[in-house]
Amino acid sequence: MSSPTPPESHTSLLERPLFAHVATERPDGSLQSSVMWQVWDRDLFRFTHTTRRQKYKNLLHEPRLAFSISDPDDPYDYIEVRGEVVSIEPDPDAAFYRSLQERYGVSDPITDADVRVVIAVRPTAFRAITGGRTEREAGGES
Amino acid sequence: MSSPTPPESHTSLLERPLFAHVATERPDGSLQSSVMWQVWDRDLFRFTHTTRRQKYKNLLHEPRLAFSISDPDDPYDYIEVRGEVVSIEPDPDAAFYRSLQERYGVSDPITDADVRVVIAVRPTAFRAITGGRTEREAGGES
Numbered sequence: 001m002s003s004p005t006p007p008e009s010h011t012s013l014l015e016r017p018l019f020a021h022v023a024t025e026r027p028d029g030s031l032q033s034s035v036m037w038q039v040w041d042r043d044l045f046r047f048t049h050t051t052r053r054q055k056y057k058n059l060l061h062e063p064r065l066a067f068s069i070s071d072p073d074d075p076y077d078y079i080e081v082r083g084e085v086v087s088i089e090p091d092p093d094a095a096f097y098r099s100l101q102e103r104y105g106v107s108d109p110i111t112d113a114d115v116r117v118v119i120a121v122r123p124t125a126f127r128a129i130t131g132g133r134t135e136r137e138a139g140g141e142s
Numbered sequence: 143m144s145s146p147t148p149p150e151s152h153t154s155l156l157e158r159p160l161f162a163h164v165a166t167e168r169p170d171g172s173l174q175s176s177v178m179w180q181v182w183d184r185d186l187f188r189f190t191h192t193t194r195r196q197k198y199k200n201l202l203h204e205p206r207l208a209f210s211i212s213d214p215d216d217p218y219d220y221i222e223v224r225g226e227v228v229s230i231e232p233d234p235d236a237a238f239y240r241s242l243q244e245r246y247g248v249s250d251p252i253t254d255a256d257v258r259v260v261i262a263v264r265p266t267a268f269r270a271i272t273g274g275r276t277e278r279e280a281g282g283e284s
Contacts, residue, residue, distance in 0.1 A: 019217045021210050023165030023173040031165040031173070033210040035220050035271070068163050068175040072214065075161045078177050129177070 003043050006126040010079040013069045014040045017104045020067040020081075022047070024058040032058060037100045038067070044122055045083065048097040050115040059085050059119065076132040083123040091116040145185050148268040152221040155211045156182045159246045162209040162223075164189070166200040174200060179242045180209070187225065189261040190239040192254050201227050201261065218274040225265040233258040 006014060020038045025031055034055055038045050049056055059065065063085040070078040091097055094113035101107055110116075148156060162180045167173055176197055180187050191198055201207065205227040212220035233239055236255035243249055252258075 021163030021175055023175040030206045030224060031208040033163055033165040033208040033222055035210055035212055064172045066173040066175040068177055070177055080175055082172060
């Protein structure tokens with residue numbers, strides 16, 4: 001199944017090295033919001049993570065997630081992505097983690113390569129907001 | 143019950159007119175992430191919203207939510223708040239909405255005062271992140 005396409009007006013928010021606020025569900029049903037790096041190949045979104053952390057447990061429990069990315073130059077413009085985890089794979093030698101460090105201009109020592117994973121997410125819906133308003137806001141969408 | 147207290151290092155992120163990325167659960171169990179204004183009185187957080195919109199339905203369905211607020215000057219510093227809705231009250235004459243407009247330096251015409259509500263949230267947990275690392279990250283908290 002091919003992924004839905006975001007509106008062209010907001011694709012740069014997905015392509016630039018910006019910060020995704022990622023909503024996940026904890027095993028007790030409460031929610032969590034975490035800031036994460038991401039990269040998008042116009043099909044899947046990928047995140048680096050480790051098997052030691054809470055979000056990993058959350059995503060094993062509930063693979064559906066959502067995230068929002070705002071324009072740092074105008075926070076009233078943002079895009080929301082809803083999707084679900086399609087794979088969680090090991091990241092041998094932390095090669096993927098390293099590529100995200102480069103994308104985000106960071107070069108920290110990597111001490112957790114043994115537990116690093118790549119989380120791949122297939123988007124199921126995009127919602128683009130301009131000036132704090134969705135096109136469908138009057139219809140109750142946001 | 144008194145609310146938990148955030149670490150002093152991160153209270154300014156809650157006090158400044160910054161943007162909260164708010165995680166809510168939709169009635170079908172999938173998640174949503176939305177950018178919202180907020181104001182904190184050191185006990186409750188309050189959000190302006192309308193009864194016409196999806197998030198209102200989400201919060202009637204599941205009153206637990208979470209939100210994250212990053213420092214625009216350093217997105218590796220952020221705070222996550224988890225909490226639950228304790229009340230949703232009408233906002234007569236949109237007085238609360240107007241006060242948030244002032245807080246955020248906006249003065250748009252108000253055309254939806256009849257459906258405006260004030261959503262009050264009691265925090266149940268704070269998680270402060272500095273330089274992309276929580277204090278408890280090694281323990282699997284983030």
